[in-house]
Amino acid sequence: MGxxxxxxxxxxRREVLAAGHVVPELSRCVQCxxxxxxxxxxxxxxxxxxxGESIDDSHCLTCGECxxxxxxxxxxxxxxxxxxxxxx
Amino acid sequence: xxxxxxxxxxxAGVAAASTLRTVEPSSEIVLVGEDIHGFxxxxxxxxxxxxxxxxxxxxxxxxxxxxxxxxxxxxxxxxRLDPGGHQLxxxxxGHMTYDRLLLxxxxxxxxxxxxxAGLQGVVKLDDLDDARRILSxxxxxxxxxxxxxxxxxxxxxxxxxxxxxxxxxxxRGDRYWPNVLDEKESHLLEHRLAEDGxxxxxxxxxxxxxxKHGKVAAIRTTKEETIRCEIVAVGIGVRxxxxxxxxxxxxxxxxILTDExxxxxxxxxxxxxxxSQVYDPVSGQSLIDTLWYPAREKGRIAALNMxxxxxxxxxxxxxxxxxxxxxxxxxxxxxxxxxxxxxxxxARGSSESWQQLPNTxxxxxxxxxxxxxxxxxxxxLVGAMVMGEQKLSLxxxxxxxxxxxxxxVRHLLQPGAPLGQIMMDFWSDLKN
Numbered sequence: 001m002g003x004x005x006x007x008x009x010x011x012x013r014r015e016v017l018a019a020g021h022v023v024p025e026l027s028r029c030v031q032c033x034x035x036x037x038x039x040x041x042x043x044x045x046x047x048x049x050x051x052g053e054s055i056d057d058s059h060c061l062t063c064g065e066c067x068x069x070x071x072x073x074x075x076x077x078x079x080x081x082x083x084x085x086x087x088x
Numbered sequence: 089x090x091x092x093x094x095x096x097x098x099x100a101g102v103a104a105a106s107t108l109r110t111v112e113p114s115s116e117i118v119l120v121g122e123d124i125h126g127f128x129x130x131x132x133x134x135x136x137x138x139x140x141x142x143x144x145x146x147x148x149x150x151x152x153x154x155x156x157x158x159x160x161x162x163x164x165x166x167x168r169l170d171p172g173g174h175q176l177x178x179x180x181x182g183h184m185t186y187d188r189l190l191l192x193x194x195x196x197x198x199x200x201x202x203x204x205a206g207l208q209g210v211v212k213l214d215d216l217d218d219a220r221r222i223l224s225x226x227x228x229x230x231x232x233x234x235x236x237x238x239x240x241x242x243x244x245x246x247x248x249x250x251x252x253x254x255x256x257x258x259x260r261g262d263r264y265w266p267n268v269l270d271e272k273e274s275h276l277l278e279h280r281l282a283e284d285g286x287x288x289x290x291x292x293x294x295x296x297x298x299x300k301h302g303k304v305a306a307i308r309t310t311k312e313e314t315i316r317c318e319i320v321a322v323g324i325g326v327r328x329x330x331x332x333x334x335x336x337x338x339x340x341x342x343x344i345l346t347d348e349x350x351x352x353x354x355x356x357x358x359x360x361x362x363x364s365q366v367y368d369p370v371s372g373q374s375l376i377d378t379l380w381y382p383a384r385e386k387g388r389i390a391a392l393n394m395x396x397x398x399x400x401x402x403x404x405x406x407x408x409x410x411x412x413x414x415x416x417x418x419x420x421x422x423x424x425x426x427x428x429x430x431x432x433x434x435a436r437g438s439s440e441s442w443q444q445l446p447n448t449x450x451x452x453x454x455x456x457x458x459x460x461x462x463x464x465x466x467x468x469l470v471g472a473m474v475m476g477e478q479k480l481s482l483x484x485x486x487x488x489x490x491x492x493x494x495x496x497v498r499h500l501l502q503p504g505a506p507l508g509q510i511m512m513d514f515w516s517d518l519k520n
């Protein structure tokens with residue numbers, strides 16, 4: 001089953017990417033690589049975690065697989081403050 | 089040009105090499121290790137064992153990373169250290185001199201000391217070769233017996249289960265990991281293991297491993313029960329590998345003693361990672377951690393000091409997050425005291441600081457699936473155990489690590505109170 005391009009999904013993906021990103025908690029990571037192994041498009045999430053950098057990759061599908069699969073709770077999705085929408 | 093020699097290719101050694109390369113771009117860095125697989129995720133071995141990742145996923149650095157690091161790698165075991173002459177003897181590679189030396193030799197599993205412990209099929213999980221060995225045995229085995237405690241024993245149980253084996257787990261006492269978990273937590277995990285098909289044998293010790301043609305055939309317990317098996321997996325604790333330091337006359341206790349700069353009693357020799365027992369000026373104690381992140385951090389700080397940049401290792405609250413018997417579990421700070429009869433020394437993936445419990449009140453709140461225990465000091469939260477739902481795990485780590493004054497909510501923390509919600513609200517207020 002491949003990943004099919006779908007305009008509605010793509011628009012949603014871009015919206016999520018613009019709003020925030022996956023952030024690693026360095027002190028929890030043991031570099032097991034489960035995150036990178038399960039990324040459907042092969043982003044080396046583990047590398048970002050080693051460097052303590054957020055996963056800012058425009059190809060990210062925002063599927064949440066890395067967050068869900070991490071056995072150590074290293075990754076979480078964080079809103080980028082600069083672009084957080086104000087309360088209406 | 090200063091020559092830095094690092095013994096050990098684990099995370100402490102590699103973190104030290106990376107830091108040295110950054111602060112001393114033109115120095116000579118030599119990395120010495122006898123593990124032919126070099127640098128990989130040792131905690132990840134558990135996930136390799138239970139088939140969540142393939143072996144190659146354990147490798148962390150690419151060829152390009154090594155190229156950028158510009159370290160000279162020497163394979164072999166250091167057999168002699170002469171601090172006066174600044175010299176090392178490495179296997180058959182002969183002598184090597186150093187200006188500054190880092191001992192990051194890690195720790196080794198304590199072997200089982202019973203008849204039959206040398207038979208083929210008696211395994212441990214220290215390194216990648218051990219994991220490969222276990223996997224090769226599982227292809228021909230039907231039943232395994234696990235002996236030990238702490239995280240590693242359950243990781244062995246789960247790995248062997250995932251490979252389709254019938255698993256027996258022998259525990260010396262009445263419950264699992266009594267010096268970290270409380271009774272309810274132990275029982276929750278034991279219940280889960282039993283549900284997964286593990287046979288738990290309490291108050292039972294391995295008395296003898298019986299063999300046939302040099303291979304494991306069965307285990308005889310202290311209850312005179314004989315369990316037929318082809319594998320006996322041992323996780324009774326680890327010991328820092330400090331023989332070299334001891335013979336060289338460096339000060340040792342349970343590990344190699346260092347000050348807060350990771351410096352030993354020899355000004356040109358430093359220690360980091362599992363092998364180091366580091367002085368903490370806040371508690372006045374020297375403690376061992378066998379955790380990945382503190383090892384990385386110690387490697388970094390040691391490297392700064394080796395290069396003459398004074399930097400203190402500041403002990404942070406020890407945290408481990410793991411899946412125990414399928415239950416996501418976070419252990420933060422001081423959670424318990426006492427000893428675990430299933431372990432003869434510190435367990436891999438733990439911290440001696442978990443047992444440094446001051447005067448506290450323990451409060452807990454549980455459902456069938458989730459469990460939260462808070463260790464409440466006079467003005468701060470000193471430790472916590474979060475099992476199941478992990479939404480609270482990071483906020484509580486934050487509250488404990490920052491030593492936040494919990495006085496405003498202290499009166500609300502009563503038996504039966506919604507502890508999770510109170511702490512979550514407190515954390516939200518703290519952040520805003």
